Amino acid sequence: MDKKRILIVTSGFYPEQSPRAFRATELAKEFCRQGHEVVVMAPHKENVQPLLEEFPIQFVDLGQLMWHIPNVKGCGKLGAFCNKAINRLLPLLFAFPQMEIFFMVKRKLKSEPKNYDLLISIAVPHPIHWGIASVWSKKKEENIAPLWISDCGDPYYIQENDTFRPPFYFKWVEEWFMRKTDFITVPTETSYRGYLSEFHPKLKVIPQGFRFEDIDKKAVLNDGIVRLGYGGGFTLGRRDPRELLDFLTNLDQSVRFEFHLFTAQSQFIEPYIKDSRIKLHPPIPRTELLEILSTFNFVVNIANIGLAQTPSKLIDYAIIEKPILQIISGNLDREVVLQFMNGNYEKQFITMNPERYRIEEVVKQFLNLSISGKDQQ
Template sequence: MKSILIISRFFYPINSPRSFRTTELAKEFARQGHAVTVLTPQSTEHLAFGREFNVEIQDLGQPKWKEIDLSGKGLGLLIKRALRRGLLMAFQYPNLEFFFSTKTALKIKKRNKEKYDLLISIATPHPIHWGVAAVWKEKDNIARTWVADCGDPFMGVENDTFQKWFYFKYIEKWFCRKVDLLSIPVESAIPAYYPEFHDKIKIIPQGFNFNDINLALYRKNEIPHFAYAGGLIPGRRDPKDFFEFLVNYPHPYKFDLYTKNVELVQSYVERSKGRMEIKEYLPRKELLYKLSKLEFVVNFENAGTKQIPSKIIDYVITQRPILNVSSSSFNKQVVEEFLYGNYENGLKIDNPEQYRIENVAKEFLKLVNS
């Protein structure tokens, strides 16, 4: 049995990829008989969760630094947007608060002489990694092995409209020198990290409990019914060519959009004559059940190859064909094939078993003093 500490900003019941990463790992490590502690901002739901899954949840503290409110319109809203983006790029505000809260929490644990076999810090936000680095020494550490899990790169990120300011590279290199290992979800993301740390990188994909999902028995719908679930990024994860094709498509279909980026799709929805519909975000299990009833699901490629949307794993679980849409080279023919029920050119996922949470947890456990 191993003692495991996971530090994460996001955890159950939050509906986000990093929350799923933390939650699924904690549940699976505990299921395998390990002693699991999760350090995260506590919520009222955590008491029942901890009892059900035998996970100890400790409070990292609720964030007090608030993002700038983007209410209003006109020039005032533009100024607010610029200030909010500037503070994030220049100072990592408000995420930087987690550097201090993580550092403080670990200092208390060290004073209490708490010891773990494995410490996993989960980004985003990346200041959680920095907080661990601030207390990590060559000897007498809180854990035998520290793994920094990076769902997305920091300085090497491809799918952000603005790049971090140059001096953050020194902070990233400082933390990478200290950490034992870096876990990233895909091999193609390795170039997003500084070459001198490539020997520390381990590929560990996002993992889910395939057995915990209830799927519908698929029956063909009267008209093609498909969906997209996730965020959209202008110029990067950009749907405009696909949407423009759909609003001009002469035949009936039904396209459900589970996205918070309403402003990017609203005009197309209005032009679609009722064929497109914006849906409310759903809890993950409920969403996957609904997606499993459809003809196919849609994935919009990120710019570059360093970031792979974690929703692809969810799509694999639904057992529905995946229409992969490139933002840079729209392929009308493949879309038409899908609408006619030909899924031969759908996205193929190699070795889906690697995404089973039991296999992902084992990969992390192999890293203890590796």
């Protein structure tokens, strides 16, 4: 395949620890391995230099993200209530502070040379897509690249895993951007449920991809302690660990186990750490996390509501070949939990063929999409 000049526009990137940062970083690295010229456009990243020294990635710095939600200081319960309302309403009603990246992308693309073969934009946040749409022309020769692929890990307007759906006017924004982009890539076959039916023909399934060789799987620790692990975030009432934690911490102290949770949302776990069997950890680099989890007996996934969003951690769990205990918030099957604690994994969650998540295959799908897109033009 001919060498291509590829622009990836993203918010998350190395060394950030998030599913979208992994997506952008792994794509950029593999495109480089396959001989393509890669430019990554993202907000300022501290300590990105080690990656740039290892791979010939050109990094275009969009600058520091400066917008923040203002909070009331003091004022007791009233101030706390105001802060809670502001933190909820500004992102919901105005996509603030995420909209800052809309203007950063729009401004930078206007001055960027129009010499790319492929543009890939990666959300979240979705204002990245909107910023590109604001400068994208119907006249292909006026655009920065002949083809634009919008990669969406999660849907924006038709959300299943947030308490409130964005207001109706964001439907117009989504329609505006999706009419402009050539393709919308989503991670699973059921992701189409999160997108307006008008754009289903543009949806293409390209799963999250990783380089399996980067993971150093370790032997399971066999010292009489049952170890289970979870890495990632939580959502109150939806991707919620509290029912499982309540059950585990009420088990007799003679039950020897350790539940290790690696998360930035420590507020969900802190009430339970008085039980020494609950181990709270901050997020750590993905490869390090997977090496640790590979020594455990099994891992935990808390299912999303609906089928439009699939946690990327399921791919990680499949790579390290761990039994997966699938938890549904509000509907904990205690008997299945006990079976796992006793080493019976008959009811483990089964993931699809892990080979499809190899980064080499994922990049091939993006490149094939760029070829088919040009053929359609």
